[in-house]
Amino acid sequence: MNTSPEVSSKEFWEGVLKSHWGIDAKLNSLPGELDQNFLAQEKNGSKYILKIMRTDCPDWLIKAQIESIEKINTKDPSLKAPKIVKSLQGAPFIIQTDQAGNARLLWVQGYIPGKCYAEIKQKTTDLSFSIGVTLGGIGKALADYQNENLVREFKWYLPGSLWIEKHLEVIENSERHGIISKIVKDFKEVLPKLSNLASQIIHNDPNDYNILISGDNYRPLNVSGIVDFGDICQAPRICDLAIAAAYIVLDHPDPEKMLAALVSGYNSIYPLSTQEVDIIWRLLRMRLAVSVVNSTLLAAESPSDDYITISQAPAWRFLEKLDFNEGLIRARLRSVCDMPIVEGADRVLNWISKEKGKFAPLFGVSLKNLEMKSLSAEKISVPENPFELTREEAKVIGTENDETDTIWLGYYNEPRLIYTAPAFKKGPWKASNRRTVHIAIDVFANKGTKLYAPMEGEVFTAEYRDSPLDYGGVVILKHTTPDNDEFFTLYGHLDPQFLDALQVGDKIDKGQEFCKLGGPEVNGGWAPHVHFQIAMTTDGMEADWPGVADPDDLDFWNSVCPNPASMLNLEEHDCVYNFNKKTEVLSAREKYFGGNLSVSYNDPILISRAWRHHIFDEWGRPYLDAYNNVPHVGHSHPRINLVASDQLKKVNSNTRYLHPLQTEFAEKILSKLPSEFEVCYFVNSGSEANELALRLAQAHTHKTGIITPDEGYFGNTTGALSISAYKFKKPNGVGQADWVEIIEVPDDYRGSFKKDDPDRSIKYANFVDGAIESLNSKGHGLSGFIMETFPSVGGQIIPPEGYLAQVYSKIRKHGGVCIADEVQTGLGRLGDYYFGFEFQKVIPDVVVLGKPLGNGHPIGAVITTKTIAQSFDNGIEFFSTFGGSNLSCRIGKEVLEIVDEEKLQSNAKIVGDFLLAGFRELKEKFEFIGDVRGMGLFIGIEIIENDGAESPELCAYIKNKMRENRVLLGSDGPKDNVIKIRPPLTIDLEDAQMLLETFSGVLDGTQDWHYE
């Protein structure tokens, strides 16, 4: 071995690796605190890890690591501990003198592909669960491994962490010092319990740099390996889980759920005891305290070493967050391990259920057979704005048609949109999660109705909470069962008069009158009712119980606050809200409808309400709707609601009777169009409108041939389908009709002539010449040209300026009619233009309108010139039964007025420009964004592969991930690789920001697929 100083350390160890292992590789340093680790890569790509231990490393430690790794690999190879690569002599490790003359222990491990967890972007609860599963598996595999050497105390031995107490002065910041002192104090409290817990040999350092993660494109990420067994020791096994937990919670928006998932994964493989579960939180914090004290000490010694402080900042960020609730975290961890959330909770539930029928009636009368009424997101339309319940709405909610003196009940576990105060919001955006699910039973009755205690209890809380939409008067009683287990009942929205009589600690007898229902003036502003809730614990909540839970956290809250029906002497199942579950609706739909009815997203959305540019699912979860262009002026617009119901009360008939609304609507539409347009026809859909447009062209020209760009869509009727290449070209499509000529779409990103070609407009327009010739030669002649002004299903394409002018001039030269389908582009969506043809500086002969015109009410319109209308007026009546109904005209006119009065066209410009600029920035960062195009709120983002080819797979992934993150987008284009964005015109900058940030996060997440 060449030990001369001229040979670099790397070359030296490369030589050692070659001579002892026969591995001819280049070495690259890896980070490590004490030992030297190298990635060794051979020319053929094979990789290994060479581990050169610190000079004072005892050989028993290497032996122990090797033994434990081999034990794990033998017991369960799926656990993916590293493989030990033996030397040419068959030794698992060797001793080699280094260049400085020190004996070093050396060993080699197989390389595990993956990224360390710390660098993963998509830190999901599923991934946390799988880390728990792996750690549980490792714990189980090591359960019978014994090694006396590993009974050792060192700084990372968690039960021995009190060594940091002597060094607390290194934490100079007084707040941080206080935090660590408190952690130490809390740790001391539980330390005696630690020695009673199951002890075994554990990895002892599953931190976020020692857990490797990998995942193929589009597949969920999973653990690919756990490395660095250097801290292995004998300790309570729970320490391994607590150490991993200490890193899993860092810098995560939902640390409690990540922790719960980790613990649940571990418990699913290697079941935990309640004592172990209860101690995790304190151990986790102590581990972080050790980590920050240790790194602060080391940083003082060698300020230039980055590795030392690598985890300090996130750890401090976590420790400085003080709003964690330890009692609830303990309950949550117990809950995911299927344990009673507090000692005795299971007994309490059994007892309550057995006592059903024997509790004193809360209202003095039986509540059996009373009506249950729903206040759910699905069943009621209050609040009108699901982001803001007004005080007027609260005052009468649920009582609209009530006779006095009736008592009725509101459901447990019912999702409601009536909780709109900031306290119910979770996360920064309107579409972030919010608490919606009622975890109590309501009993509505007249104000002043007396309440009687269902069983004996002690007053735990008697308060008046006077903020609007809070509880008003609220009482909590503490109860004790015959087994001496405690639980609590809460009564909200009371008349605070009880404050004169009730004191905390007062005893209340079973059946004793103790309070009355308050009216809105004292009960938080609600219609009179009691919110009746039970809780298995107040640990961590005291009097501040959530009455409403996040639907994505419902299992936990149901275990803290179970269904209180039994205490009202009612059956639980009668009082649980029974909404149509998504799977039921989906299967009913499959039963009753044709298989080619599609449903969006891998995980379809069951919708209950919508408002402006948000949609709510059955659980009241909000989604930003960045896709639906039909609710042009916003979902559930109050003005549309008002005029529709008003008109339905008056008259809704057809065009055979005179009514001013028809002409008023026509005048409003014509006011938006050039003066050449003088005649309107009203129909019910875009398809019907295009069908009529074709007839107008044929009637005017007495020819039948039609030219249209490829990949267009004009509707689902026979004629409209025949000109829709997007449909007829598909496998099993009807194919191209003889009278239809298709020309290339003027797509200057992907088509024959690209953006850099200044003559592309004329070149694309020239395709019309051949098409006209062909129609003439087949004897059809040219009746017209029809185009979606900006092709939408074709991939949100903006044709180059000047294109339509060239096309129209050619068409008109041959006597054809120019039809502009403005279904997607009309009515202000483009921001700068009310109609797409304005951008092209042309005036069509026929304009077709649909989708947005009725904001969801089915309205289509065809607008044309007097001359063409005269050609069509051939003595045969034109009649569309519902087209031009009084209702449709009233709604259509209102829509157009709202666009004007709410300045939605200029909003489309402002927000559209903001979005386009944001997406263009993202394009610079992510090479798989091939093109960002659009105008106003008509936007397309082309998703491509490395070689520029369309990437439908990635596009679908992005669309579905966005949906998971509460943003609804679509996809389209011939290869379905264009993200389609066309929200209601009400979308504002804040929501546009959410869209961009979420999009960026989803794209960022794809980096997790790229690892060595």
Ligand SMILES: Cc1ncc(COP(=O)(O)O)c(C=O)c1O
């Ligand atoms: C451009 C265009 N024209 C016409 C139609 C057909 O409209 P409808 O579905 O109302 O019949 C559509 C529908 O998507 C469309 O996008």
